Amino acid sequence: MESVRGPGGGYHLARPADTVSVADIILAVDEPIDATQCAGQENCLDDRRCMTHELWAGLNNHIFTFLRSVTLEQLVRQQDQESDTAVLQDHRSGGGRSSESAAVTQ
Secondary structure: OEEEEEOOEEEEEOOOHHHOEHHHHHHHOOOOOOOOOOOOOOOOEOOEOOOOHHHHHHHHHHHHHHHHHOEHHHHHHHHHHHHOEEEEEEOOOOOOOOOEEEEEEO
């Protein structure tokens, strides 16, 4: 069993983080992935399917496919990489010079 730590504590996973997709998590918490106005019921417009229903239903499929391809391990790794890099800005005013930015790794 793996543990993933968040700001408020941790979660114990029933399987490795590299096998848990974002779509799995969304489905587990019963969160809908739906760009249609009718929740897939095809009653978008006066109890009939609207002319763009298939467009939004197709978008739902693409979103779900994408979320299925991203694992929890990838999200955690990405967050770790982002937190290792801090952006420092020089806010000194100076004769029309623009602020300079530099990335620093910790």
